[in-house]
Amino acid sequence: MRWTLKPKPPKEKIEALKSVLSIDDVVATLLLQRGIETFEDAKKFFRPSLDELHDPFLMKDMDKAVTRIEKAIANNENILVYGDYDVDGTTSVALMSTYLKSKYPLVHTYIPNRYDEGYGVSYKGINFALENDFTLIIALDCGVKAIEKVAHAKSLGIDFIICDHHRPGNEIPDAVAVLDPKQEDCNYPYKELCGCGVGFKLIQALASKDGQTVDDLTQYLDLVATAIGADIVPIDGENRVLAYFGLMVINSSPRPGIKAILDQVEKTVLTITDVVFTVAPRINAAGRMKHGNYAVTLLSEEEEDKAKQYAAEIDEYNLDRRETDKRITEEALKQIEEQKEQERFTTVVYDKDWHKGVIGIVASRLIETYYRPTLVFTRSGEYLAASARSVRGFDVYNAIEACSEHVEQFGGHKYAAGLTLKEENYEAFKQAFEAVVDKTIDRALLTPEIKIDYKINLDEISPKFYRILKQFAPYGPNNMTPVFMSDNLIDTGYGKCVGADKTHLRITVKQPDLSSNSFVGIGFSMGDKLDVISSGNPFSAVYSVDENEWKGNISLQFKLRDIK
CATH class of the missing domain: 2.40.50.460 (OB fold (Dihydrolipoamide Acetyltransferase, E2P))
Known part of the structure; x- marks a missing residue:
């Protein structure tokens, strides 16, 4: 381990904050390290308020999204709420669908199958919408890179509203509205919302048209807090407010699905860490081992007895997931040991039989042993699919992008990404990825800090x-x-x-x-x-x-x- 002592803030700033807040050196230093320099900053930090949430209409295309949903309701259109199969995606779908169903009945949900559709918007999902007369799809936690698929849906008379938080590519899909604060021309003040957070901003905007305020929507914040924790987004600014009040809901009046999970773990007061390590893995296990629909059903259920039944099923999936990821991790570690003929700056492993649902967890486990940017591949249909994880300080998304000539599809964040490629390109990609990391990584980052x-x-x-x-x-x-x-x-x-x-x-x-x-x-x-x-x-x-x-x-x- 490298021990790095953070530099002390300037003495005059420490003294000023000590004076105004009546605190000691240690607390003043900790606050200044977090960007808190004034009494007003400290008040917002220690006493978060829902009043601090930004006006949702500051987000690019929000007015277009609201208008299109209002039109769909007025015309009795069928609305399909579509989301990814991980925690952020399934909580987003549960949030959006339960909110819309509270005011309008013609709402259905769709989660792609991890194994035959893969991540994000799929042609199979669009065909489902066509066959079942859906004319509006609201995509959550995905879609900002689905250029061809959104165009295909449009040619079939199906409109898209995209609520995403991933980095857009050079081109934006031709959707009715694209809500993503990471778009360069989006002036929304806070850029680090998770997918469920973007979904929450949309229901906040819709509710405002009915004369409701954010105080009327607190029942949805248990889902938002769960997604914030699971997706490892920054917990500052708007996310801090949403997580703070979401934890209050989780600890006082959670929805039946989350309560059923909490009853299994017998925790009295949950922190965000507990959400990450107890609630999130169970929700994730559905999409990893079976189908993300199970998670949406659990999170949307209003009857406690049914929720307990669904939670028990999901707990079984989670036990299966644990056994599977333990076995695959052992196999991957053995494979790395056999490859150690030379020093490498990356860890890239592949087995056609590894379970696609757990390769992201396995990548994280490998980093605990070999602290390197890591990719774990398995077969997925006619392609190989990988989950990527990185070490602190290194952008694995950019490294994959630099090897994109060998890749069919990729997406994600600085520290976690996914990609697919043709099997014949695997060795070329592996060598290119090693070369890019070798050339660009600071060697100090290869020792945990x-x-x-x-x-x-x-x-x-x-x-x-x-x-x-x-x-x-x-x-x-x-x-x-x-x-x-x-x-x-x-x-x-x-x-x-x-x-x-x-x-x-x-x-x-x-x-x-x-x-x-x-x-x-x-x-x-x-x-x-x-x-x-x-x-x-x-x-x-x-x-x-x-x-x-x-x-x-x-x-x-x-x-x-x-x-x-």
């Missing part, structure tokens, strides 16, 4: 300090959990390996001469560091501060990231 917010003494960590830290949530990109570093730590003699297989580390540390406080620290998969802390020599640790509840007692503990 821990960014440290503040070097702190143990006596600065108190229950009051932690109460303030908790208000920094929800955490995510651009507002990560604060990470601290402390030097001259000594284990008090209670350090040991814990867990069923003794792979985790539990320590109790003090900082002699500097603090009388002692803290317990837990380091998952850090059992190999036991020798470092039990030698009797002082050591340094990087960690976040957490709460531990045991037999009704709550105490502060460290969640260890690394030890040296």
Whole structure:
């Protein structure tokens, strides 16, 4: 691990913020690192308000989208709500369809099959619309690159409204409306909405025409918060507001489908991290192992008993997904070991029998072992399909784009992308991708980095300090959990390996001469560091501060990231 201590903000800024907010150096520094420099900034950060959400009509084409939907309702047209099969797509479809159905009955949903249609808008989906007399398709979390398919639909008399958040290509589809804040000529003030967030802006605009405000739409925010967490978009600006209020809905009055999932995991209060690691994988499992329709059905269900039944089915898919991704990860690691004849700057693996639904997870797992931009390929019909994942600081989307002569289709983000290519182009692509990464990647990025917010003494960590830290949530990109570093730590003699297989580390540390406080620290998969802390020599640790509840007692503990 590379430890990088973030630079301290200018002293005058720290002093000014301390004075206006009556806080200490540590909190002032943490806030300034997050771009919070004034009392007004801090008020928005600590007390998010739905009033801060932007006018949806600031988004390019929003007026056209609303007009077309109103026309469809007035003319009794059939409306097809179409979305991708991942969490962002299925939550988007559940949000849009349940909202529209609350005011109009002729609404149907469509999720493409991951295996025979692939990602995004498909010809099969358009044919379904044609055969069933749908004249308007609202595409969510996809569509901004579907030039030919949207043109084909138009030639058949089917209009498209696209709600997407992926980077557009050089050409924009000829749809009635394209809602995507990442379009260069879109002046919407916030660019980092997820697909479900763009869908929410559309229902916000539609509701405003009925005299409703955003306060009348809070019931949909559990879906938006789930998508924000799962899609790993920045949790700042508008996303922070949507996630904050969405978590309130999840923890107080979630829709029956989400409540049925929460009942399975027996959590009392969920954070955005819990949403990412407990709710999202179950929703995703439907599209990975069976069909995304199952997720939409669960998230749209209004009866609790039925929702419990659907959630139980999806939980089974999730168990299957876990077993499958574990097996494939082991096979991929073995393949990499066999290929290690030379130093490579990428990891590219392929097996025709790997399950397409889990290759994205496998790519992420491989990065945990071999920290390289990674692609995992499998066969998908007549093509090979891959999921790409990247290391922090490297744009894998741009790297794939530089190899596009070998690629049939690709799309995605800086850190996660997907592509298809012909099998005969696999080796050429693999070599081109390696060459591009070799030429463009900063070698330092090939070692995992821990960014440290503040070097702190143990006596600065108190229950009051932690109460303030908790208000920094929800955490995510651009507002990560604060990470601290402390030097001259000594284990008090209670350090040991814990867990069923003794792979985790539990320590109790003090900082002699500097603090009388002692803290317990837990380091998952850090059992190999036991020798470092039990030698009797002082050591340094990087960690976040957490709460531990045991037999009704709550105490502060460290969640260890690394030890040296």
